Amino acid sequence: MVGLRDSFNMMCPCFRTKATGNEFVDPVVNRHKVYVKDVSPAQSVASTEPGSLRSSLRGPHSYSSQDYQAKPPGAEMFTMAELARATGNFNAQNKIGQGGFGMVYKGRLRDGRMVAIKRGKKDAYEQRLSVEFRTEVEMLSQVDHLNLGKLIGYVEEGNERILVVEYVPNGNLGEHLDGTYGKVLDMNTRLDIAIDVAHALTYLHLYADRPIIHRDIKSSNILLTDTYRAKVADFGFSRVGPSTDVGATHVSTQVKGTAGYLDPEYLNTYQLNTKSDVYSFGILLVEIFTGRRPIELKRPSDERVTVRWAFRKFVEGKVSDILDPKLEKTPAALSIIERLAELAFACSAPTKADRPSMKKAAEVLWEIRKDYLVEHQKEVKVKAERSESIRMESARSEMSADAQAALHQTSNRRRPW
Incomplete structure (x- = not known):
């Protein structure tokens, strides 16, 4: 530089x-x-x-070299009925986010898996959203990596475009x-x-x-x-x-x-x-x-x-x-x-x-x-040593105070009056 x-x-x-x-x-x-x-x-x-x-x-x-190999996971096909059941009929209480594509809901599939369900908007931008939908399905089905959100499946029925992805x-x-x-x-x-x-x-x-x-x-x-x-x-x-x-x-x-x-x-x-x-x-x-x-x-x-x-x-x-x-x-x-x-x-x-x-x-x-x-480990070590030093000093002070009290009691017992 x-x-x-x-x-x-x-x-x-x-x-x-x-x-x-x-x-x-x-x-x-x-x-x-x-x-x-x-x-x-x-x-x-x-x-x-x-x-x-x-x-x-x-x-x-x-990661090992296996993490850098694309392994298409095979997207599942869902029905609207299955996803409606998983989200409580897309209940607002299950909404976890909103983006340009549409609403995102948390859902539980019949087999117990927790998933995130991205439901595309149905508006004037439907054609653009359809392109984004197909792009995301295509891209996610090609990749598999620990640090990439995983595609589980999708729905494409009538004007419904829904992605089912890993719940994070x-x-x-x-x-x-x-x-x-x-x-x-x-x-x-x-x-x-x-x-x-x-x-x-x-x-x-x-x-x-x-x-x-x-x-x-x-x-x-x-x-x-x-x-x-x-x-x-x-x-x-x-x-x-x-x-x-x-x-x-x-x-x-x-x-x-x-x-x-x-x-x-x-x-x-x-x-x-x-x-x-x-x-x-x-x-x-x-x-x-x-x-x-x-x-x-x-x-x-x-x-x-x-x-x-x-x-x-x-x-x-x-x-x-x-x-x-x-x-x-x-x-x-x-x-x-x-x-x-x-x-x-x-x-x-x-x-x-x-x-x-x-x-x-x-x-x-x-x-x-x-x-x-x-x-960071150096800092942790220094802090630990400082804490131990303070603890030892405190212990010595307490011992000194106890010794002085004991000496005072002994002195009082020796007095003739």
């Missing part, structure tokens, strides 16, 4: 937001480059040498970062979640039958289990990526996604590739360690686009200021925040050539997490 902060004066204009009568904040970061060395295409596809993704991600949150009981990442559930995600959990998402995207880009571009990576599409494992959901905008066999570098398509997470190069050229997901992941990573949404209109004008605000703090040497205030600024957290920021800014570089692959981003994240755990 040599010269990064020195270049801030030249780069300052890219953080200025023009205001009009109706305030509009452009979510696109126009100019910032932080480089992470990438691997060669040959390595990114087939490397199994020490230091590659498959060998370096061993541990409690790593602990809400989504955005809700947890907002404090909806009253519990603050600690740094270790946030790193685990980021690594899970990176694994899921690496699988989609490299190890599915054909590259799959999710196209809508955002915190509300990251579902969390009871043990805070992340599952990437909502494949309605997904596209099959360019065929590397014929040397294609992108697919040309209309822009779809969510403001604030959208790849600016894709936005300008309509050329979609796997690095578009990398950009969205970079924005998500900023969101994870700052606790701020990509666009926050209620903040001062120079803080409304979170990645611009965070980058400005970074080049000013005030990187600790961007850490989520709900997080304790421990030495372990402060020891990695600069590297996390560097990776996030590299992923969200304005052009795809300056972004790492998801595979490389996952490797860097794994190293950051490993170093964080080392520092």
